[in-house]
Amino acid sequence: MWSLLLNSNTQWVLFSTMILGIAAGLIGCLSFWKRQSLLSDALAHAALPGVIIAFLLFGEKSLFVLIPGAALSALIGAAFIQWISSSTRISEDSAMGMILSIFYGLGIMLLTIANRTAGGNQSGLDTFIFGQAASMVKSDVITMLCLALIVIFIVFIAFKEWKIYLFDPQFAQGMGLSIKSMNGLYIAVLVTTIVIGIQAVGVILIAALLIIPPVSARYWTHSFKTMLLLSSLIGGISGAVGTTISALGSGWPTGPFIVIVAATLFVISLVFGKEKGLLIKYLSFRMHKKQIDVQHVNVHLRTRGMMK
Amino acid sequence: MAETVLKVENLSASYRKNTVLYDVNFEVKAGSLTGIVGPNGAGKSTLIKTLLDLHPSLTGSVNFFGSSFKKVKKRIGYVPQRGSVDWDFPTNALDVVTMGLYGKIGWLKRPSRQHKEQAYEALKKMGMADYADRQISQLSGGQQQRVFLARALVQDADLYFMDEPLVGVDAQTELAIMTILKELKKSGKTVMVVHHDLQTVENYFDHVLLLNRTVIKHGTTEQVFTKENIAKTYGGNIRWIGEEKSHVVPSLEQ
């Protein structure tokens, strides 16, 4: 195992999934407060046709080519979801389900064609479905790192703007913050995070990396800042540990292991978390009930005293 | 002395961490028309939902007709807030009213022609006969509320709970609804209504339950609906216009 971890390529891959986890943990917090957790799932699936089209057009698998394709296709998906749910009686979650599955279906159609026509070169396109971090080459890792760092940078530099945008958009507008451009920026960083995660985690499970860390972080803090930090920490740990485990077996997909690590951290937070964790909640519920009983007795004593 | 239809003892309920209702005690007699009045966040809707087992209670007991809720469910009618359902649902007004009869129709049976007629009669009573076939999203707020009232009528319950039936309706609908409520009362039914508008309380209800997380006062309107009690219920948030309490306007509402 150690020899594997000392391998320089593995180290690079490990480092990049960790950074990915950190970025996803941060952006996940934004989605969490926008109450759009599953949007990331829909957009990840919607990215698939873009990946394949980019591959068919340029004939190579470098992330440098595939990422713009994925991003474009995810953005089109996002626009459709917005358009359908705002202009018809169809609810947003139905629109998400439709776009998710139709785009994915289109992706599979194209993937089948790519597999048939492109000869041996396409092998590995399938890994976009479950993610295979080990299949990344150095240039992919560098592309991924740069984009992830940009995303992290954007969240940090505009920390207070994000905060008021998420908690009180109307107030933010009153302060001269353009909601439209914040929305645009939000979709941009969300889509970037999703598409850089596709190679490592896969289209089906990348959503987990955006959903699970913020919910887990919520169990430890009430402060937005601490939540961001914790969420990115949980994301980073999940990415690094999950990748390490998946590197132990040959051909083991990375995505599922990252998700399992994140889910384990979630369960720990759910049970032991200091804010609203199950254990704390159970104890305080019992105290609360006792208090009410005591109150009730007091009221009775008081009214009786008054009646005398 | 009229029969006690509802007896609530030591009821408390919480929403997330906060206790919304505590130490709620009151009794309602048959044939009364009670307005449940209190500021926003006083727990009016929660009270109704807790009574009807739609929201868990923390402590206390609720007694309907000297029995438990589950045993007398069929004698209780409920009109939820209009905003609680999706009016884009693919159905028409008559169909929504017929839903009030589902409890009586029973499992595995379809509504008969007789049931439809009964529903139509109820719509007619609410002045909505012309709209029976209308898709519900095409009805105005007032008309939707009348459909809900008609649905409650076909339930033919002995005790009704209505959550803000007069909010967002036109004056004509308000009048129609109040006429029906007074008719219900006359025929010996008991009605409890969550109500927002302090100015109309005296005209509409014979009993008032002032609520702010617990029962502040409960009794006949004359005795209970006094300036002093209202101020107690709403805290300091009342702007008094003139000396008449009929002009009381809650300043922080809306």
Place this chain on the structure above:
Amino acid sequence: MTYTAWIILTASLVGLSCGLIGVFLILRKMAMMSDAISHTVLLGIVVAYMITREVSGTAMLIGAILAGLLTAFLVQWLHSLDIQQEASMGIVFTTLFAIGVILISTSVGNVHLDVQHALMGEITFIPWDTMSLPLIGEVPKATALLFAVFIVVLFFILIFYKEWKILSFDPALAAILGIPVLVMHYLFMGLVSITTVASFDAVGAIMVVAMLITPASSAYLWTDKLSFMLILSSLFGVISAVVGYYIAAWIDTSISGSMAFATGLIFLISFIFSPKHGMVAKYLRPPEAH
């Protein structure tokens, strides 16, 4: 029957069952629940396989129903602990799905199932895997299973028609009228699960979501009557299946992917041309007077 006829019949059965179930999914605002269940059903299949060591229809159905109910239960439970509904779904289905994939792809479960197959479906093999039924003769297994599921779905929708209606429209009233809301909820989730697993062979895990949600959403744009919406939605399901098959045959590609794509085409037509809610109608209609 010819090879093509079997495939079209099988796909049409998928369209019928999914179309019916989908209507209540979208009216109950649970569209994404089908996405969640379609993923976790994989875990049910894997576990059923690990226990019985064979790919049998019955074991897979039971595994799928249990997995579907477990998903519904966990989502409900997390939601009751104050986690947003969407986030609860996201946590539950990705985790259970990940466990399923790990069991398949590592030697832990010693399962030799083809994940690809489960996710994409492979309707082309269906006509070869037959069983013989009395009176009818040789029938593809998957087709027989789908037919049975369709009958079950149709049966439950018809006998509880008015209950589903009121549960979708006003669950609070349903509870007061004495309808066991929770039992019905899990019954419905069970129906979603068996429909999903039976459709797996034909269309795979993710495209089944397209078959569940899209025809129903298209139908929702055409009618204001629930019964008609159910008929229209299953009709759209069948059309998508047939059209999808021919698109796939035409450009030689994945049949399941093309079917998902075909549901999208029908939606697009509805979205543009529906007389009440379509874009053209909206454009032509003068702005409403206030």
